[in-house]
Amino acid sequence: MEMEIVILLLFVIIALAGAALFVGMTARGKITTLEKVVSRQTALLTKMQENFRARNASDACVQNAEIIYQDLLQHIAPIAKAVEIPPRESEQHPLWRTLGGLVDEYSRNPYVLESLRRLIKLDSDIARGTDTFLLRSERLLHHLATSDPDGLLAATFADGLLGQAMTLLSQARQLAQNP
Numbered sequence: 001m002e003m004e005i006v007i008l009l010l011f012v013i014i015a016l017a018g019a020a021l022f023v024g025m026t027a028r029g030k031i032t033t034l035e036k037v038v039s040r041q042t043a044l045l046t047k048m049q050e051n052f053r054a055r056n057a058s059d060a061c062v063q064n065a066e067i068i069y070q071d072l073l074q075h076i077a078p079i080a081k082a083v084e085i086p087p088r089e090s091e092q093h094p095l096w097r098t099l100g101g102l103v104d105e106y107s108r109n110p111y112v113l114e115s116l117r118r119l120i121k122l123d124s125d126i127a128r129g130t131d132t133f134l135l136r137s138e139r140l141l142h143h144l145a146t147s148d149p150d151g152l153l154a155a156t157f158a159d160g161l162l163g164q165a166m167t168l169l170s171q172a173r174q175l176a177q178n179p
Contacts, residue, residue, distance in 0.1 A: 068140055069095045075133040076102070076165070082126055083115050099161040106168055116172035127176070130169050137166050
């Protein structure tokens with residue numbers, strides 16, 4: 001009888017060990033699955049956080065761009081008005097319409113350069129506005145060049161209306177400074 005009890009106890013111990021091993025392996029599988037899920041969720045949350053930061057940065061960039069555009073417009077609008085050049089008819093931002101009108105008029109009438117030269121030479125407010133516009137435009141282009149890794153945005157601004165207007169005003173200022 002003792003032998004039967006020992007065998008029975010041994011069988012119960014082996015069964016319990018087997019059950020514990022089975023529960024342990026199942027738990028380990030569930031833990032591995034849970035680790036994968038947590039890892040994926042962490043990666044997803046990190047991506048979401050980066051996306052929100054990028055959106056906030058984009059929003060800040062747009063707000064800063066509007067401030068910069070308004071500042072440039074404040075200096076170029078009186079110059080275009082003094083030369084009696086209307087803004088371009090379009091749905092663009094007023095800065096780009098004003099610059100477009102200036103560049104369009106110069107392409108049609110090269111005498112605009114002489115008119116600008118006279119204004120810069122004779123009107124200190126126009127001269128100061130021209131200098132300020134050019135200085136702030138150069139700062140904007142420099143900032144874009146340093147912060148734009150591929151240089152595409154800076155090149156677009158430099159080759160576009162801003163760059164063309166800067167060239168025109170720089171030439172007029174240079175001519176006004178020469179005797």
